[in-house]
């Protein structure tokens with residue numbers, strides 16, 4: 439197997455402290471190159487355990503980079519290779535997200551492990567790494583995404599504590615200030631139809647989320663709205679179409695560069 443794992447012989451980024459090759463790799467399909475960055479949390483208790491799991495052939499998972507709580511960056515898969523981090527997922531109709539993305543696993547035990555805050559030192563390293571990848575691949579701001587964005591319902595990482603606004607202030611990712619939540623506004627909670635529902639679905643789909651505009655507030659819509667809220671309106675993640683969610687979504691789509699719309 440040494441010929442396979444020798445694919446990464448030197449790191450792609452100057453920010454990498456360690457190289458720890460994973461055998462769980464293959465070529466990117468259909469000539470795809472990285473146009474998306476996917477942020478994950480590892481959901482495992484420590485970075486050593488995460489790197490071990492991401493290296494085990496029987497686990498069938500891998501990622502390009504792991505960022506420790508101390509900000510130390512380990513590269514596990516060369517950027518020109520397809521790593522196995524996204525699973526069943528979609529964005530703007532592309533369902534082979536692994537071939538179209540670079541995966542960054544951020545060490546954090548996740549919601550099942552107490553979900554501690556992401557340390558500032560770690561977020562600084564994630565920011566610097568994203569900037570480095572974006573500069574080398576020309577990745578658009580609105581294509582720096584959460585795992586939950588491309589796999590709503592199936593994944594919730596990196597979760598509501600991930601500092602998207604901080605990344606955006608540093609020039610990474612697309613984000614707008616969310617409209618404040620009105621505690622009285624519980625939005626739609628049940629099965630309901632209406633022009634607002636259809637408009638919200640059209641906007642979600644235009645942004646990239648995997649949802650068909652049906653005009654019906656379905657379980658799928660609740661799931662996708664929850665994913666949207668995890669990234670863009672984390673103050674209340676409940677999947678309801680309230681005014682704050684709707685207005686934040688509208689503003690987000692309104693501030694998309696023209697090239698990404700349509």
Ligand SMILES: [Zn+2]
Pocket residue numbers: 477478479523585593595
């Ligand atoms: Zn993930």
